[in-house]
Amino acid sequence: MSLLRVEGLGIDFGGLRAVNDVGFGLGPGEIVSVIGPNGAGKTTLFNMISGLYLPARGRVTLDGEDVTGMEPHLLAARGLSRTFQNLQIxxxxxxxxxxxxxxxxxxxxxxxxxxxxxxxxxxxxxxxxxxxxxxxxxxxxxxxxxxxxxxxxxxxxxxxxxxxxxxxxPRVLLLDEPAAGCNAVETEEIDRLVADVAASGVAVLLVEHDMKMVMRISSHLVVLDHGEKIAEGEPAAVARDPRVIEAYLGAQAGEDAGEDTHAHR
Structure with a gap:
């Protein structure tokens, strides 16, 4: 059974469907990355999972308990914590x-x-x-x-x-662009740290634009475009998906990502 499960999650802002019918699961020790172009709904999805936004549709379960819309401090007490794009230090x-x-x-x-x-x-x-x-x-x-x-x-x-x-x-850790703004050395340090956290048994849900990092450390990818899930699966397979290449990666990036994934297996 998944430790964290997202089922049919959706939210609207002023008539705009920001996220619609997104679902996936996450188990202990897994690193699942949510990727997609700017405006795809990745941070909005995080905000619903972590209790900052109340979803209009769907539900979030943590270890079998329905925690949809539960306040962040109550989620944290149950083992779900997160970081933010903008540092909260x-x-x-x-x-x-x-x-x-x-x-x-x-x-x-x-x-x-x-x-x-x-x-x-x-x-x-x-x-x-x-x-x-x-x-x-x-x-x-x-x-x-x-x-x-x-x-x-x-x-x-x-x-x-x-x-x-x-x-x-935490049993589940949500990381919102942990390597954003970092140089290559800093990104590598964060890469190793995230892998170490997952190896300790923590389920890690990651939003990140650095595709090389994503392909290196992820066990599973979820791809969003305009708030919809357009692909899901192992990194190498997702990198070759025509819909993902068209929406986000670009043909050359898809080839490079596939090679990078194979190089680290």
Missing amino acids: FHAMTVLENVEAGHHLHEKGSVVADLLSLPSSRRRNAATRESAYALLERVGLSRAAGHEAGSLSYGALKRLEIARALALK
């Missing part, structure tokens, strides 16, 4: 503090204990700090733990946002 806080902030849903304690700095509060804070530091090590940012987040490079900020999302201990 606290720039004036340290790198470590940003990741500590991601632990808030799993922290149990009282305001009184915190105000009085009771032993239970100190133990909880120490455990949070230790967990946050381990996540920074995982994303390659432990040396920057005490630096202001605003001092990091763009690629490092992208990895920091993934670390903070991982602090929520």
Whole structure:
């Protein structure tokens, strides 16, 4: 059974069908990428799955539970977290503090204990700090733990946002263009990180324009065009699909993507 299942999802904006009848499944350890041209409805789809938009049609289930339109913090408590195209980082806080902030849903304690700095509060804070530091090590940012987040490079900020999302201990992680604006080296770092997250058993749903990255790490592709799903399947097969080539990849890009997929198998 799929951990995350999307069935017939759709939404309209002022009479325009932004997304219509989109469905797919995602299992533990899988990387499923949603691709398509600008305006295809990819981020709108993410916003419905993650509770920012209420779908007009269809449903979303998480581990068999109907979570359609459930508020983001309730979804996060159930194991679904996401990152955004536009960074949501606290720039004036340290790198470590940003990741500590991601632990808030799993922290149990009282305001009184915190105000009085009771032993239970100190133990909880120490455990949070230790967990946050381990996540920074995982994303390659432990040396920057005490630096202001605003001092990091763009690629490092992208990895920091993934670390903070991982602090929520997700079973499903939605990544909205994690490599956008990154150079080749930064993209490769994010590529390895996403693959590592999936290898740990987390189901990863990815929106990304970097087709080489998508073809390298994805186990499954979903292709949108004008809000409709026009293709779905393994990367090599999707790259050869005439509808996908016409809508998005272009003939040469389709050939290159197919070769790139074979090269990494």
